[in-house]
Amino acid sequence: MSTPQAPDKAAVDAAFPIQGQTLPRDHAQALQQGLCAQFPWLDTDPVAGIHPLKVVQGSDEQALLSRRTCLLLRVGAERADELLALAGLDLTVGAHLLRLGRPHLRELLPHSTLYAYRVAAGSADEMTFMAAVDRELAELAIGGERVCGKRQRVLASGRVLDTFSLMLHALPPEQSLRLQQHGLGPHRLLGCGIFVPHRSAAAV
Numbered sequence: 089m090s091t092p093q094a095p096d097k098a099a100v101d102a103a104f105p106i107q108g109q110t111l112p113r114d115h116a117q118a119l120q121q122g123l124c125a126q127f128p129w130l131d132t133d134p135v136a137g138i139h140p141l142k143v144v145q146g147s148d149e150q151a152l153l154s155r156r157t158c159l160l161l162r163v164g165a166e167r168a169d170e171l172l173a174l175a176g177l178d179l180t181v182g183a184h185l186l187r188l189g190r191p192h193l194r195e196l197l198p199h200s201t202l203y204a205y206r207v208a209a210g211s212a213d214e215m216t217f218m219a220a221v222d223r224e225l226a227e228l229a230i231g232g233e234r235v236c237g238k239r240q241r242v243l244a245s246g247r248v249l250d251t252f253s254l255m256l257h258a259l260p261p262e263q264s265l266r267l268q269q270h271g272l273g274p275h276r277l278l279g280c281g282i283f284v285p286h287r288s289a290a291a292v
Contacts, residue, residue: 099135099196099269102171104159105189111143111181113151114243118182120277123161126179130163130277135269137162137276139284140205159188162268162282168193196268198261199285206240206251208273208280214239217252221272225256230267232259244278251280 112118120138123130130136139160143151159179163171175190209217218236225231237253256267271281 098165099162100165100168101139101194101196102161102163102168102191103194104161104174104191106153106157106159106186107189108153108184108186110150110152111141111184111186113143113146113149115141115151115181115184116242116278117244118184122179122181124277126177129167130161133164133167135162135164135271137271137282138279139282140279159186161191162276196265197285198259198264200259200261200264201255201257201286202259202264202267202283203256203286204254204272204281204283206242206280207254208275208278209239209250209252212239212250214252217250221254224272228266228270230256230259230263232256232263242275242278242280244275249275249278249280255286256283 116138119141123138130138139162141159142154142157144154146152161171171191171193174188177188179186179188207217207221210220211217214236218234221234221236225234233256235255235257237255240251240253242249242251254272259267268283271283273281276282
């Protein structure tokens with residue numbers, strides 16, 4: 089796990105309603121490629137991240153999209169006006185087409201409990217992962233209590249990337265905002281290391 093340079097600018101979440109039927113169940117890299125083709129600056133924005141898309145659970149290779157599914161992008165606040173102009177954009181994700189609605193901008197708020205659906209790990213070993221998490225959080229001067237959750241795998245560039253879900257709670261306000269803006273570990277455009285508010289540790 090590596091520590092990118094800490095961003096010095098504010099971030100927001102842009103929530104796009106989407107129209108579409110299905111996506112490959114393992115679609116993180118295809119989504120990254122489709123979005124970066126439309127917005128090349130995603131690769132260089134230090135706070136940019138693509139939240140994991142919520143799909144209907146199942147075992148089929150093709151996952152159904154719920155009517156309530158939104159595409160969430162975390163970007164620098166100065167991109168807000170640019171994103172608001174994207175309503176109606178057709179986004180290609182592999183062989184699938186998504187149409188983006190008008191985004192709603194969400195300010196990051198200092199919740200004391202934060203959750204990441206997946207954080208990239210250097211291996212499948214939980215103890216090694218948590219040691220790397222502790223080191224990176226220490227570099228960011230972030231405390232709180234940590235709860236490691238289930239291991240998952242993401243396919244990227246022909247290789248399997250191990251990830252774990254992660255909960256932090258009892259975070260002071262300034263540390264909560266720092267963690268949301270900075271993220272944890274690499275692969276934010278694959279949905280890794282992006283923290284959102286959560287009410288309890290039950291999510292992990």
